[in-house]
Amino acid sequence: MKNSRNEKRSQHPNVETQASLKWEKGYKNVEVFSKEHLAVSLAYDVAQLSTKFTKERGAFTVALSGGSLIKYLRKLVDSPYAETIDWSKWHVFWVDERVVPKDNLESNYKLANDGFLSKVPIPPLNVYSIDDSLPPDGAADVYETTLRRLVTSNVIATSTNGLPKFDLMLLGMGPDGHVASLFLGHPLLNEDQKWISFLNDSPKQPPERITFTFPVINASSNVAMVVTREFTTSSKDGRRGRALEQNVPYSSDLLALQPSIQRSQEQTPTSKDLLALQPSIQRLA
Numbered sequence: 001m002k003n004s005r006n007e008k009r010s011q012h013p014n015v016e017t018q019a020s021l022k023w024e025k026g027y028k029n030v031e032v033f034s035k036e037h038l039a040v041s042l043a044y045d046v047a048q049l050s051t052k053f054t055k056e057r058g059a060f061t062v063a064l065s066g067g068s069l070i071k072y073l074r075k076l077v078d079s080p081y082a083e084t085i086d087w088s089k090w091h092v093f094w095v096d097e098r099v100v101p102k103d104n105l106e107s108n109y110k111l112a113n114d115g116f117l118s119k120v121p122i123p124p125l126n127v128y129s130i131d132d133s134l135p136p137d138g139a140a141d142v143y144e145t146t147l148r149r150l151v152t153s154n155v156i157a158t159s160t161n162g163l164p165k166f167d168l169m170l171l172g173m174g175p176d177g178h179v180a181s182l183f184l185g186h187p188l189l190n191e192d193q194k195w196i197s198f199l200n201d202s203p204k205q206p207p208e209r210i211t212f213t214f215p216v217i218n219a220s221s222n223v224a225m226v227v228t229r230e231f232t233t234s235s236k237d238g239r240r241g242r243a244l245e246q247n248v249p250y251s252s253d254l255l256a257l258q259p260s261i262q263r264s265q266e267q268t269p270t271s272k273d274l275l276a277l278q279p280s281i282q283r284l285a
C-alpha cells in the first residue's frame with residue numbers, strides 16, 4: 001500500500017519525491033515535505049482515506065487537533081477534493097479542545113470552523129464540538145458520552161478491546177512535544193480508563209482543556225502527525241524546559257510524521273511509539 005500510494009503521489013504534478021529519501025534510509029514512518037507539498041500530500045492522503053472508509057463503512061470519522069494543523073488542510077477545500085469528497089459522510093471530532101466559548105480565539109472549534117469546516121458541506125449535526133457551557137470535567141464527561149453513543153450506533157467503529165476506533169486522527173505536536181493536550185510529564189499521560197479526560201493546569205494557555213487519552217489515540221485506524229515547527233529549549237516554563245532538556249532540541253524545515261497512515265492492524269503503535277516520535281525527528285534533522 002505504501003509503494004502504490006507513493007507511485008500515485010509522484011504522478012501528482014505538485015508532489016516532489018523528496019519524501020521518499022527518508023523512507024529509503026529506513027525511516028518508514030516519517031516523510032519530510034516543503035510547506036506547500038505537505039498540504040498537497042495531506043489532502044491526497046485524507047481524500048484517499050475518506051473514499052476508502054465511506055465505501056467500507058458508509059461514514060468517515062475524523063478527529064482534528066487545533067494549532068498549525070488546520071492551515072495544512074487548505075488544499076482539501078480546493079478542487080478537485082472540494083467536489084470529489086463525499087462530505088455528507090464525514091463526522092468530525094476534536095482530539096483536544098480548550099474549554100472556552102466557541103467564539104473565543106483560543107477555541108480549536110473556531111479555528112477549524114473558520115479555516116476548514118465552514119468551507120465544505122459537512123452536515124452541522126456531524127460536527128461534534130464540546131459543550132462550552134460546562135466546566136472541563138463536565139465537558140469531558142459529556143464528550144465521552146457522545147462518543148459512546150456513536151460507537152453503539154456504529155458511526156464510530158470499535159477496536160477489538162472496545163475502544164472507539166476513529167478512521168483518521170490528525171495530530172499536531174507542540175514545541176514541547178505535546179500531542180492533543182497530553183503534555184510531557186503530566187499525569188494524564190498514564191490515564192488508561194477514560195476515553196476523554198480533562199485538565200485545569202495545561203502548561204500551554206489556556207489552562208482548562210479536555211483531551212483524548214492515549215488509549216483512544218492509539219486505537220484509531222490511522223494517525224497522521226503533522227509536525228511543522230522547530231523545537232527549542234528556550235522556555236520560561238520549568239516543566240516544559242525540563243522536558244525539552246530530555247529531548248535534545250533540533251531544528252528542521254518542516255516535517256510530516258505519518259506513523260500509522262500506512263500501518264496494518266498488526267503494527268498498532270503504542271503510547272510509547274507516539275512519545276518516541278520526537279527523538280526520531282531529531283535523528284532526521
Ligand SMILES: O=C1O[C@H](COP(=O)(O)O)[C@@H](O)[C@H](O)[C@H]1O
Nearest residue numbers: 065066067068069172173174180
Ligand atoms: O494547544 C494545542 O497545541 C497543539 C500543537 O499546536 P501547534 O500550533 O504547535 O501545531 C495542538 O496539536 C493541539 O490541538 C492544541 O490544543
